[in-house]
Amino acid sequence: MSQTEAVEAKTEAAAMPIVDSDGIESMYLTFAVGDESYGVSIGMVTEIVGMQTIMSVPDVPHYIKGVINLRGKVIPLMDVRLRFGIEERPYDERTVVIVLEVDDAPIGLIVDRVSEVLDVPADKIDRTGNFGGGEGKSMVSALARIEDRLAILLDVHALVSDADLKMPDLS
Structure with a gap:
């Protein structure tokens, strides 16, 4: 292959979309909290880790358990049970942290257990409107x-x- 052909092939590959129309956009990481199954877009998930030593941080909502140091990166942890108003329970060997990248900032969700990654076609998804019924935006999409x-x-x-999820400046 000539150098020109190699450059053209590289340019063509770079122009190709990373996923096709029924690729990652339709994939969800599902997890359990209590008896319910929840899902988040797999595109936001950076990793899943076991429970770590949590450093408490004062003056945060009760559902923010603190922060962890994951390979030099400070990540705030939200206990999803507490965020949803479900009774707290001790963490066990199945409790995990799902690390998400949200608006260029990491956050860890503490969940009871991870289930699976599912490819959910659009015709199997029912949009909800506003389940919250209040002034705020519903957490259910x-x-x-x-x-x-x-x-x-x-x-x-x-x-x-x-607004109450803003972590205090730790610097």
Whole structure:
């Protein structure tokens, strides 16, 4: 292959979309909190890690358990049970942290257990409108029908964007 052909091939490859129309946009990481199944877009997930040593941080909402140091990166942790008003329970060997990248900032969601990554076609997703019924934006963006069960798809921005989620400046 000539140098010109190599450059053309590289340019052509760079112009190709990373995913096709039914690629990553339709994939959700599902997890359990209590008896319910929830999902977040896999495109926002950076990693899943086991529970870490949590450093408490004062003056944060009760559902922010503190921060962890993950390979030199400070990540605030939200206990999803507490965020949803579900009774707190001790963490066990199945409790994990789902690390998300939201608006260029990492946040960890503490969940009871991770289930699976599902490819959910658009015709199996029912958009919800506003379940919250209040002035705020609902954390629920849609319901996914997966065989004989439902998964609640979360609007991660609504979940983590409340004004009271601002972490104190630790610098």
